[in-house]
Amino acid sequence: MHPMKNPEKACPELVFLDFGGVIAQEGFKTAMVDLALGAGKDPEGVKRTAFDLVYATGFTLGRIREDTFWQAFREATGIGGEDAFLTDFVKARFVLRPSMLALASRLREKGIRTAILSDQTHWLKEMDAKEGFFCYFDRVFNSYDAGMTKKEPAFFIQVLETMKTPAHKALFVDDHKPHVDRALALGMDALWYQEEDVFQREMQARFPFALFTP
Template sequence: MTGGVLIDWGGVLTTGLSDAVAQWIAADRIDGDHYRRVMRELVEHAYEGAARNAVHALERGEIDGATFERELAARLLTLDGVPPAAEGLLERMFAGFERVEPMYDMLRALREQGVRTCLLSNSWSNTYPRDGWDEVFDAVVISGEVGMRKPEPAIFLHALDQVGLPGERCVFIDDMEANVTAARGLGINGIHHRDPDTTIAELESLLSLTLRRA
């Protein structure tokens, strides 16, 4: 099956979020246990369909990063018992993301073999390193730019429109299982990303293609 691949950015084309956050926690001297409690509540609500959630609003671009930073910083504590600096909080949080080259090599191999590719990412008002994206993506769908977010069906349908393919001819790759489940509910083949080798092997099997160079 050849067709299209829709793929997440953070934690899939980059190193994991937990590693980046751990670096930020150490650098900003954040109370890690308190941070995890706060984020667990925010993220769980964001994926349980809460009517109003700051994560929803941020990912859809309904509030800007500075507003979210102020809200989040007010709920966090450093080891000194005071909130961290709000300005630049998200940039510092994601600074530890590193590009995963085997995944980019995979995207190039896909396009060489006629598979259409689309970035499908929930943005936290972060800056994406877009250099070279024209070499690996046919389309780019970023939640804050389109006013939709995963796991909402509308953003998947929008991404399918961008590549001009039906769901059954596409594969969606994400490190969040809730997003993969939502894609499968729309007839899109899903891969829950854990590491590059496993994901690439699963994609080779689904597409009946060789994506790793000898």
């Protein structure tokens, strides 16, 4: 993980956490690799195609449902499978990280607000209905509902305005560096999540209380 803290920033009063890759393992990427290997396809090529499609089709923006996306996916990759099977295949790989839910709880106990900021589809609500993780956060911002993604600075601006928090008092954590760069450009504090132990040290340094046990 590459730490990106600006030393001039005040202690954050609001923490935004990405879902896939931070709160949970990145299930979509893992699923695409597994589907490709099972079909004898190039994993990197399938993964790249799937990520391109999820944005290009408007799936992450709430413009289509999964049936339209999976049809486009099958046509682009040659990988078969019924819609329900493919959807379950992906959702099963978004494995929640208990340490992240514990972190969200600890922050809120200390008066630090928390929110999910994610480029996800309607699957996010379906996963919450099964796992019940929304309750660990003050708000959930999802591209599918917002009609914007983290590729757009406007999405960050909108969520900051909704939370009534200036950029310099917010921390954003994501596993995708371009999203982190956009947050930094807007004046937010940001962390590029890669390694858990480095992430814990960076979080510990930002808050004047213990978040993690030794």
